[in-house]
Amino acid sequence: AQEALNKLLERQQRDVRQTLDLLADLEREFDRKQHEEGSAVFDEEFDVASFLAGGSSMMTASVAAGADYGFASRSQGCPPSHLRGDLGDARFEGYGPPGNVLSLGSQQFVRNLRAMIGEYRDEEEGGRALTSEQRERQSKLKELTLDSDAIWARERKRGAIVAPWIIKVPYFALCYLLDGVFEGRDPFGRFFLLETVARMPYFSYISMLHLYETLGFWRRSADVKRIHFAEEWNEFHHLLIMESLGGDQSYWVRFLAQHSALAYYVALCVLWMMSPSLSYKFSEMLETHAVDTYGQFVDENEEKLRQLPPSLAAVEYYTVGVTDPMFGEYQTASVSNPHRDGVRRPGTDMRSLYDVFVAIRNDEGDHVQTMESCLDPDVATLSPGLEGRVLTGVALAAGANLLLGGGGQMAVDGLNELSEALANGGAEGLGDAADGVTDSLDSILSSEGAASGALNALAGRLAGMANGLQAIIGTDAEIDDDVAGSALEDIAASGVDGFEMEAFFEVVRSVLVGILELIGLGL
Numbered sequence: 257a258q259e260a261l262n263k264l265l266e267r268q269q270r271d272v273r274q275t276l277d278l279l280a281d282l283e284r285e286f287d288r289k290q291h292e293e294g295s296a297v298f299d300e301e302f303d304v305a306s307f308l309a310g311g312s313s314m315m316t317a318s319v320a321a322g323a324d325y326g327f328a329s330r331s332q333g334c335p336p337s338h339l340r341g342d343l344g345d346a347r348f349e350g351y352g353p354p355g356n357v358l359s360l361g362s363q364q365f366v367r368n369l370r371a372m373i374g375e376y377r378d379e380e381e382g383g384r385a386l387t388s389e390q391r392e393r394q395s396k397l398k399e400l401t402l403d404s405d406a407i408w409a410r411e412r413k414r415g416a417i418v419a420p421w422i423i424k425v426p427y428f429a430l431c432y433l434l435d436g437v438f439e440g441r442d443p444f445g446r447f448f449l450l451e452t453v454a455r456m457p458y459f460s461y462i463s464m465l466h467l468y469e470t471l472g473f474w475r476r477s478a479d480v481k482r483i484h485f486a487e488e489w490n491e492f493h494h495l496l497i498m499e500s501l502g503g504d505q506s507y508w509v510r511f512l513a514q515h516s517a518l519a520y521y522v523a524l525c526v527l528w529m530m531s532p533s534l535s536y537k538f539s540e541m542l543e544t545h546a547v548d549t550y551g552q553f554v555d556e557n558e559e560k561l562r563q564l565p566p567s568l569a570a571v572e573y574y575t576v577g578v579t580d581p582m583f584g585e586y587q588t589a590s591v592s593n594p595h596r597d598g599v600r601r602p603g604t605d606m607r608s609l610y611d612v613f614v615a616i617r618n619d620e621g622d623h624v625q626t627m628e629s630c631l632d633p634d635v636a637t638l639s640p641g642l643e644g645r646v647l648t649g650v651a652l653a654a655g656a657n658l659l660l661g662g663g664g665q666m667a668v669d670g671l672n673e674l675s676e677a678l679a680n681g682g683a684e685g686l687g688d689a690a691d692g693v694t695d696s697l698d699s700i701l702s703s704e705g706a707a708s709g710a711l712n713a714l715a716g717r718l719a720g721m722a723n724g725l726q727a728i729i730g731t732d733a734e735i736d737d738d739v740a741g742s743a744l745e746d747i748a749a750s751g752v753d754g755f756e757m758e759a760f761f762e763v764v765r766s767v768l769v770g771i772l773e774l775i776g777l778g779l
Contacts, residue, residue: 315575315603315604315605317605317607318566318571318574318575318603318604318605319571319575319576321565321566321571321606321607321608322565322566322567322568322570322572322575323389323393323565323566324390324500324568325390325393325394325397325500325501325502325567326386326387326390326391326393326394327499327500327501327502327505329496329500329504330371330499330505330507330510331495331499331504331510332499333360333363333364368507368510368511371507372507393564393565394502396560396563396564397444397501398442399560400553400557400560400561401443401556401557402438402443402446402549402552402556403552403556404434404435404438404439406552406556407545407548407549407552408435410548410551410552411544411545411548414544414548417541419537422534423527423534423537423538423541424541426523426538427541427542427545430453430516431545434446434449434450442502442503442506443553444498444501445503445505445506445509446503446549447494447498447503447549448495448498448499448504448509448510449509449512449513450546451491451494451495451498452495452513452514452516452517453513453516453517453520453542454494454543454546455488455491455492455495456517456520456521456524457520457524457535457538457539457542458484458485458487458491459488459521460521460524460525460528460535461480461481461484461524461528461536462481462484462485462488463525464525464528464529464532465478465480465484466481479642480630480637482585482642483585483586483588483626483637483639483642485582485585486582486584486585486639487586487623487626489582489586490583490586490619490623491623493573494616494619496569496573497567497569497570497573497612497616499569500567500568500569500570501567524538524539533631536627536630536631537631539627540624540627540628540631543620543623543624543627544624546620546623547617547620547621547624550613550616550617550620551617553613554610554614554617558610561608561609561610561613562609562610563608564608564609564610565607565608565609566606566608566609566612567609567612570606570609570612570615571603571606573603574601574606574612574615575603575604575606576603577603578601578604581641583601584600584601584639584640584641585639585641586622586623586626586639587599587600587622588622588625588626588629588637588638588639589622589625589626590640591638591639591640591643592625592629592635592638598640599640600618600622602614602615602618603615
């Protein structure tokens with residue numbers, strides 16, 4: 257129990273230490289600015305360039321470095337014309353449930369028709385004018401290049417792709433399509449298409465796992481849905497970053513990306529029903545190609561990327577959202593790889609567009625490792641959040657082990673099996689482990705000689721066990737009060753003499769099932 261909780265505490269302390277460092281950085285920055293200028297920190301004379309060059313704290317400098325490149329997103333849909341009801345808060349303007357599919361579909365059709373004719377001419381004429389800095393940044397973005405031949409050279413260095421032809425053929429077709437269509441063109445359009453398509457596997461995995469659970473086929477991978485959502489959330493923010501850099505400005509890019517994504521989703525669902533392993537393998541191959549693509553882009557344009565500031569979308573996700581628990585959930589390698597120092601948080605020092613694309617490349621590498629973990633039947637795929645739940649469950653199981661230690665070695669062994677199940681496979685093995693524990697107690701209590709010592713030891717402890725765990729976890733145990741309550745009162749009043757053994761079995765089962773539900777569901 258101590259070992260499990262110490263490991264959990266170590267992870268939590270890293271997060272707390274990061275917050276303390278940020279507070280110290282802000283205080284140091286405030287004192288430095290006050291001392292140098294004798295004025296407020298961010299007054300009208302504040303200069304970002306000197307701020308960054310003056311040894312500013314990493315996270316505050318990352319926020320200050322963020323820049324608007326002047327691109328309006330063409331993929332977020334039409335703004336809502338009205339909301340149902342008055343929210344009474346300007347901060348939530350534009351929020352609310354979307355319209356029906358006919359309304360939104362017709363609006364988007366007209367919008368795209370105008371794009372085909374004049375590329376949103378009406379918005380450009382009535383929109384805000386670009387500043388000189390934004391025009392300069394956009395012109396520098398056009399200087400960036402991406403060599404498709406160099407990407408394939410990177411792939412060849414990895415060795416031959418080991419996969420059935422049923423997924424290799426569509427994989428090569430998709431990659432060569434990207435090469436043929438986008439060679440010599442704006443690389444951000446290519447990235448926009450890549451990220452639009454890259455979101456679909458995780459959406460399909462969640463859909464199919466949900467379907468399998470609903471039909472009663474399979475439930476052991478339920479926790480993996482959480483990881484797949486975190487992966488999709490990460491790819492979604494990659495997509496927002498590409499939009500902020502102008503990746504979705506051309507109508508034909510959006511058309512190709514959206515229709516490819518829909519076809520890809522259907523194909524992956526069908527592939528999953530044929531073989532979930534093949535579906536995971538295909539995604540692993542695509543994510544590996546994304547690693548090579550971004551790696552080549554970073555190496556090919558390093559000097560130019562270092563001269564460009566990070567976009568606001570990148571700063572919002574990587575720096576402002578650094579404390580979001582969902583941020584690290586897709587980084588399963590932070591749990592399985594002993595050489596990694598916890599969750600990777602690149603937003604703590606993000607000064608240029610080079611840092612942004614290095615972070616995206618590393619994100620894609622984490623997706624590859626997660627897909628490899630999903631393909632391995634002997635490895636539990638755990639995110640940092642799931643690992644915390646498992647560690648807490650192991651600690652509680654070990655504490656229950658100690659509490660029941662006087663009730664017989666078989667009960668201790670049963671709880672050890674529960675701890676092992678939690679350590680190896682998360683909370684997925686709780687049901688089988690619960691059956692094993694109650695079976696062990698049946699064997700113990702079936703022997704009258706062993707029962708006298710075990711029952712006297714357990715009688716005084718069972719009554720407060722569930723309440724103690726409720727206080728720790730904050731969740732109510734579902735224990736049958738009619739069985740447990742009256743039976744424990746009888747035991748407390750007269751001991752075990754004359755007490756019906758079968759009734760006591762029901763007490764033990766009821767309390768233990770409630771405890772196991774607390775461990776599995778209350779965390």
